[in-house]
Amino acid sequence: MDRTRGTAATPKSLWPESPWRAAGRRLVERPSASVGLVVLITLLFCVPTAPLLGNGPLERALAAGQGSLSFALLGGLLGAAAGLAWGIAATALGPRAERSLMGLAERLAGLPLALALPLAAGLAGRGPGVLAPAAALTAAPFIALVTRAELRALLRREFLAAAQAAGVPPGRILRRHLIPNAALPLAAAAWTALPRALAAESFAGLLGLGLPGSVPSWGAALAAAVRAGDPAALAAPALLLALSLWALHAVGDGLRAAAASGETPRTAGGGRP
Amino acid sequence: MTTPLLSVEGFSLLAGDAVLLDRLTFAVGAGEVLAVTGAAGSGKSLLLKALAGLAPPDLTCDGTVRTVGRRILVTADGTLFPHRTLGAQFVELLHHHLGLDEHMALRRAVEALEWFRMPAAARRLSLYPHELSEAQRWRAVLALAVAAQPAVLLADAPAAALDPTQRAWMLDRLAGWARENGAALLIAGRAEEGVAGPADRRLLLEADRLRPAPPPPGLAADGDVNREPPPAGAPALSVRDLRVAFRLGRTWTGEDRWLTVVDGVGFDLAEGDTLALVGESGSGKSVLARALLRLVPPSGGQVAWLGRDLAGAPPDALRRARRDLQMLFPDPAAALDPGMTVGAQMAELLETLRPDIPAADRGPRIADALREVGLHEAVAALHPAALDAAEAAHAGLARALLPEPRLLVCDEPAATLAGADRAAFLARLMEVRRRRRLALVYATQDASDALRVGRRALVLLLGRIVEAADSAALVEGARHPLTRAMLAVAQGAKGGGSGGEFGSGLPGDPPSALAPPSGCALRLRCPLARDHCAQEPPALEGAATSHRIACHYWETNSQGAS
Numbered sequence: 001m002d003r004t005r006g007t008a009a010t011p012k013s014l015w016p017e018s019p020w021r022a023a024g025r026r027l028v029e030r031p032s033a034s035v036g037l038v039v040l041i042t043l044l045f046c047v048p049t050a051p052l053l054g055n056g057p058l059e060r061a062l063a064a065g066q067g068s069l070s071f072a073l074l075g076g077l078l079g080a081a082a083g084l085a086w087g088i089a090a091t092a093l094g095p096r097a098e099r100s101l102m103g104l105a106e107r108l109a110g111l112p113l114a115l116a117l118p119l120a121a122g123l124a125g126r127g128p129g130v131l132a133p134a135a136a137l138t139a140a141p142f143i144a145l146v147t148r149a150e151l152r153a154l155l156r157r158e159f160l161a162a163a164q165a166a167g168v169p170p171g172r173i174l175r176r177h178l179i180p181n182a183a184l185p186l187a188a189a190a191w192t193a194l195p196r197a198l199a200a201e202s203f204a205g206l207l208g209l210g211l212p213g214s215v216p217s218w219g220a221a222l223a224a225a226v227r228a229g230d231p232a233a234l235a236a237p238a239l240l241l242a243l244s245l246w247a248l249h250a251v252g253d254g255l256r257a258a259a260a261s262g263e264t265p266r267t268a269g270g271g272r273p
Numbered sequence: 274m275t276t277p278l279l280s281v282e283g284f285s286l287l288a289g290d291a292v293l294l295d296r297l298t299f300a301v302g303a304g305e306v307l308a309v310t311g312a313a314g315s316g317k318s319l320l321l322k323a324l325a326g327l328a329p330p331d332l333t334c335d336g337t338v339r340t341v342g343r344r345i346l347v348t349a350d351g352t353l354f355p356h357r358t359l360g361a362q363f364v365e366l367l368h369h370h371l372g373l374d375e376h377m378a379l380r381r382a383v384e385a386l387e388w389f390r391m392p393a394a395a396r397r398l399s400l401y402p403h404e405l406s407e408a409q410r411w412r413a414v415l416a417l418a419v420a421a422q423p424a425v426l427l428a429d430a431p432a433a434a435l436d437p438t439q440r441a442w443m444l445d446r447l448a449g450w451a452r453e454n455g456a457a458l459l460i461a462g463r464a465e466e467g468v469a470g471p472a473d474r475r476l477l478l479e480a481d482r483l484r485p486a487p488p489p490p491g492l493a494a495d496g497d498v499n500r501e502p503p504p505a506g507a508p509a510l511s512v513r514d515l516r517v518a519f520r521l522g523r524t525w526t527g528e529d530r531w532l533t534v535v536d537g538v539g540f541d542l543a544e545g546d547t548l549a550l551v552g553e554s555g556s557g558k559s560v561l562a563r564a565l566l567r568l569v570p571p572s573g574g575q576v577a578w579l580g581r582d583l584a585g586a587p588p589d590a591l592r593r594a595r596r597d598l599q600m601l602f603p604d605p606a607a608a609l610d611p612g613m614t615v616g617a618q619m620a621e622l623l624e625t626l627r628p629d630i631p632a633a634d635r636g637p638r639i640a641d642a643l644r645e646v647g648l649h650e651a652v653a654a655l656h657p658a659a660l661d662a663a664e665a666a667h668a669g670l671a672r673a674l675l676p677e678p679r680l681l682v683c684d685e686p687a688a689t690l691a692g693a694d695r696a697a698f699l700a701r702l703m704e705v706r707r708r709r710r711l712a713l714v715y716a717t718q719d720a721s722d723a724l725r726v727g728r729r730a731l732v733l734l735l736g737r738i739v740e741a742a743d744s745a746a747l748v749e750g751a752r753h754p755l756t757r758a759m760l761a762v763a764q765g766a767k768g769g770g771s772g773g774e775f776g777s778g779l780p781g782d783p784p785s786a787l788a789p790p791s792g793c794a795l796r797l798r799c800p801l802a803r804d805h806c807a808q809e810p811p812a813l814e815g816a817a818t819s820h821r822i823a824c825h826y827w828e829t830n831s832q833g834a835s
Contacts, residue, residue, distance in 0.1 A: 162610075
């Protein structure tokens with residue numbers, strides 16, 4: 001047999017895209033993910049510039065997003081970092097640490113963690129130094145669980161054994177094989193911290209226990225509109241909050257789809273149609 | 274034979290203009306077993322579905338299919354309803370087809386399950402499908418089909434994922450049922466799935482047409498068995514009392530629980546020699562292969578390459594040894610990092626194992642290795658996702674050859690390939706091995722593969738060697754019941770006639786390392802087991818210096834058989 005691929009194959013299969021490019025294509029090919037990306041970018045552009053746009057209800061609601069979105073970013077990054085560190089520590093520190101760390105994460109994930117934010121605000125004040133760790137806590141256990149599962153699956157993959165058989169030292173296996181292959185699934189897991197932090201802060205703001213009054217936020221704007229009984233003022237922040245939550249989730253789904261390897265499933269029992 | 278139960282005349286299946294099946298004509302009579310073999314995608318499953326009246330609605334059927342009595346199709350995945358107990362599924366099916374009440378249906382169910390030797394059949398009826406092991410699930414699926422007493426039973430690649438010894442036994446039971454009850458049985462599957470074993474007639478589905486399958490070459494044909502003379506010289510690889518065990522945790526009394534996967538295996542291998550490790554799934558052959566290269570940490574014993582023990586070797590010495598010892602993995606596509614091009618991974622191997630080769634020479638060497646295995650050198654620029662299974666297998670071989678190894682450890686290297694691809698890959702492997710005078714350790718569950726590749730073979734059961742002999746000696750007179758069963762099944766799968774009392778495989782499942790049976794690990798499945806087999810595990814003792822067997826009764830048993 002002589003597999004002369006170079007001459008026989010079509011150009012598309014001869015120079016296929018790199019895995020990163022393929023992942024980007026899978027992300028963009030999902031309609032919801034690409035629309036979500038556009039929505040997010042538009043919001044990130046409009047929210048800081050809203051005061052320049054005018055003073056209607058929509059512009060005011062957009063301006064209120066400044067606090068919400070920056071807090072979501074702060075709390076989300078903190079939660080993502082904590083969750084990733086948690087999951088990585090559980091995988092790296094051996095079975096006993098794994099059992100206790102993951103047991104804790106599972107127990108926490110079963111609690112209504114959205115209440116952590118108003119609880120912390122009520123007990124320790126409403127400064128961002130209190131609220132951001134509380135928002136991180138609402139997301140971290142879930143990310144830790146997903147991180148551990150992804151890493152365990154990755155560590156069982158055969159190409160790591162092949163790299164070991166090729167004499168590659170452990171440090172380089174980590175750098176060249178483990179981290180590049182873990183990056184996308186872990187990014188998809190970490191992304192979920194953003195919508196969680198945003199939702200938790202808005203919920204706390206609605207209760208009047210969110211960010212301090214000097215910082216504008218959608219939750220607080222909603223609460224004010226409810227108190228004033230003004231449906232028109234309610235609509236704009238509610239809509240923007242729903243839209244940004246949907247966009248964050250849509251992009252998260254797209255990242256997960258991008259992280260899922262693009263292998264075509266093998267046919268097991270012959271050519272079934 | 275009176276009127277056939279299933280008769281097909283000029284049967285065609287068309288998808289638009291494309292002809293999927295072209296004017297097939299055959300008949301299956303009462304008590305007859307017909308095997309339809311064919312490569313993947315040749316339309317076997319489609320034919321069976323169409324015969325059962327379940328062809329996809331967008332296909333056009335042409336010709337006549339006549340059946341007398343009830344038809345039942347067993348699909349290739351062998352699914353049961355996931356949320357209903359086995360008993361409920363039997364009751365529903367038997368009520369529908371035979372109008373039996375619940376009591377009668379359950380009685381029929383137990384009989385059918387016992388026909389397939391389901392252990393404690395009556396108790397299994399209250400279980401859900403996910404609580405059954407794969408082998409038990411297949412017993413249940415076949416029992417369910419048999420219990421409905423169909424006149425025509427269509428089975429699509431039944432039990433294809435099971436071990437050959439188990440599968441052969443189940444197919445034999447199924448054929449036995451058809452013959453006893455005067456049903457027509459049609460089994461479809463790939464030739465290497467052994468569907469032809471119990472069949473009366475064999476047809477080959479190829480290029481949309483059916484034709485009689487060519488008589489397969491027998492296993493004992495001379496060219497098929499490795500009869501090389503033993504190479505001279507001191508052993509290069511020497512393995513002594515190798516053990517691999519994994520800690521499972523503690524029992525409530527505070528003792529450590531261990532799962533012993535490889536238990537005291539030892540052998541020598543000279544340069545250029547070939548050794549096959551044969552065993553069913555769970556026999557430890559794959560872990561043993563990895564332990565040789567220290568990809569799995571051994572928990573005892575020693576593996577010495579050229580007199581140097583690898584078990585305690587420092588990283589530098591181990592890397593030098595890895596230059597000589599390379600591995601082929603069971604899923605070659607998964608053994609390539611999806612994030613790097615094939616060439617980058619090969620360059621990485623050269624960089625770590627052959628620092629003496631200057632960086633500028635790596636490219637030409639990689640191209641040479643790819644060409645040597647029959648791939649185009651442009652493959653180096655591809656990512657693994659662009660390769661099909663056969664190309665990935667060849668790329669894996671090219672990578673293993675790069676550092677110019679002297680021993681290749683192969684763990685079912687063609688497991689993901691079928692048919693012509695598989696044969697071509699194995700031929701390439703053997704050609705490379707001959708040209709480079711490589712020593713080979715070849716782990717496989719296919720006994721005929723093992724005898725073809727290995728000059729010597731070790732038969733493994735639950736991590737222990739049960740028979741060690743030259744391949745030529747095994748063909749002429751295997752002594753251990755497991756070896757005889759595996760050889761007979763490998764022979765029967767090709768349709769080369771039954772292999773005596775072991776021709777239909779072994780009943781029951783391979784023993785579990787978590788709860789090994791007392792005494793001999795095979796005794797629960799062994800047709801020749803006696804009381805003494807339960808009392809102590811047999812030791813490996815010699816019929817000749819090069820032929821050793823771990824069976825209490827190898828002398829008496831083999832006399833009785835011959």
